[in-house]
Amino acid sequence: MQYYVTIYIDILFEKELLKLDATHAFLGLTHTHPDELDKIDNEIKMQKVKNADWKDIDKRWYESLETNEYNDGFWGFGTGTDSVYNTAGKVFQNNQYVVDNNVKTNTYKIKKLRSERTFKNRCTLEVSKEQYEFLLDEIKKDFEATKDIRPQSLEPINEEFTYSIHSNNCVHWVIKKLLDIGIEIIDEDYTIPGNFIDCFSSIMSIHSIFLKFQSIDDNLKSITGAKAFRDWARSMTDNNYICYVDESTLEKEVQVFCKREVENQRYYESIKKFYKTQAQLKSVYEKLGTLLDKLLQKIDDENVQGDFELIYFDKQDKKIKILKAQNNYEPMEIAEFDLTIPANNYIASKFYPFIFIPKDTIAERILYHEYDYGKVSQGYQKDRNEFYYNVLAWIQSDKYWSESYHKLYKIQTKG
Structure with missing residues (x-):
């Protein structure tokens, strides 16, 4: 059996329209790659068209509210009230749906399925059985810990589940969960608005190289092994013999990001630090991948x-x-x-x-x-x-x- 963890990003508001950059990050856990599940959906749809069967013809695999043999659900952390500042946070199941936090009735009601674009804005990572099961168990513990939170809740469960849009939001929860199973997520804070989704390709590239090592050494399938490998790779980012970053190219990338929005200029130092860390980690992992490939060519x-x-x-x-x-x-x-x-x-x-x-x-x-x-x-x-x-x-x-x-x-x- 295979195990996949997918990060999804729902772009809630367009900055150009509302002068606000709001996104929601959540996790999906499956035993089949989402690309394959999309392919199966398309094949079913084509067959329905041939048979003139129009019932549920546009239904997608991620609409299910029930877990099944290939899908262990979608989970995310968000505000449990109508506030986004130092309020009661809650872990939601079936987070592929937007819910209405109705303070008057003190209930949560499914409002709609998140946009189709949300399920394309994804970063899928294959993990080991131990990593997957630990992650799912920890998510369910968070869900149980916050299950009594309601829209009228006045106090959070504790500091860990205190939702704050700037310091403890959905992105921070996703990052913490992935860090806890040894995933290299590049930045542990993501304080720069909108840059989490921008580094999905780098996260997947880095992870694919780790998977080469993990597929050879079963010890790296343990969370302890995965964390050790991640921290070991990080220790080499300052070694120019193993890690090379072209400073001029780096500066160009930073300037491109800063020019997207005028307000990005005030994040210049943070942006440069982030892009350098990303470039360093990519360089280290690419070097490790090259060294491994050269070694294995002999066998x-x-x-x-x-x-x-x-x-x-x-x-x-x-x-x-x-x-x-x-x-x-x-x-x-x-x-x-x-x-x-x-x-x-x-x-x-x-x-x-x-x-x-x-x-x-x-x-x-x-x-x-x-x-x-x-x-x-x-x-x-x-x-x-x-x-x-x-x-x-x-x-x-x-x-x-x-x-x-x-x-x-x-x-x-x-x-």
């Missing part, structure tokens, strides 16, 4: 399985550390790598920030046999580890040189 096995050990430089401790599933991804300090181990020799020579250990010993031999040096001299052990440390720590090295390092240095200094 003629699309279904290869194994474990990834994640290596990074701890800027605070100024130490090289490694994250392993067998240690529950708790950071372990590495004084130096034993280069008599071929996999270690490979990553130190190629400056990989991860070690891949295939479960198949033949595959491991194919990958690393060229780096099986048997015994190595103390000088080689020391110098190679020092060189590797410098690259992870983003220290330019004039003492050592290699073809792999030369390629990294050219990327770091281009432009």
Whole structure:
């Protein structure tokens, strides 16, 4: 069975008409990709047309108020009252529908299905069984916690469920839920008006690269593993050997965004910070994807399985550390790598920030046999580890040189 989490954005008001930029974000959980569900809907419609059956001909899969074998519903956080400032927040089920918060009758009534455009403004992410089930369980807990909130409610349940349009709104709830299962969402605050939907393509691109690693290493299907991978990737955004951002291109993107609206100018610093973070994360993940592809080219096995050990430089401790599933991804300090181990020799020579250990010993031999040096001299052990440390720590090295390092240095200094 497959598991998909989809972010939807409903554009409630057009800024050009009402001088107000109001959107609503919510989540949909399904076992079939929404694109496939749309395709099935279209096939059913075509068949109905052939049979001259006009009943429910325009009905879409997302209109259902009941969960089923492929759909676990739509959920979102919003104001439970007629206010949007420091008021009682509520988690709504069937959030694909707009509800009327009727203060007079103290009830919620379904008003209409959200616009068709809402269900096109989506970002679908495939997740593991553990991630999906945990997310759904946490959402249902939020739903139960706020089920007694009504339009006349005077107080929120607690601070977590205090709705405020600027500081704790539907977007913040969606982000928190996805962060809790290890999804890279780029920005944890999204204080810039209207930019959440703009980065959907980047979120999906980054996630698709993570899925390559997750499909190989079952340990990354755990929430602990997914979070460890996300935080490890983030640790490399300041390393120009692994992450490259063209500052001139970045500035152009920022200016384009700022020129959309005059008021965006006052967000200039926040906008630039956001776009830089997005560019850095995309660069890191693209680099990781490239490194993984190069490694796997040596193995003629699309279904290869194994474990990834994640290596990074701890800027605070100024130490090289490694994250392993067998240690529950708790950071372990590495004084130096034993280069008599071929996999270690490979990553130190190629400056990989991860070690891949295939479960198949033949595959491991194919990958690393060229780096099986048997015994190595103390000088080689020391110098190679020092060189590797410098690259992870983003220290330019004039003492050592290699073809792999030369390629990294050219990327770091281009432009």
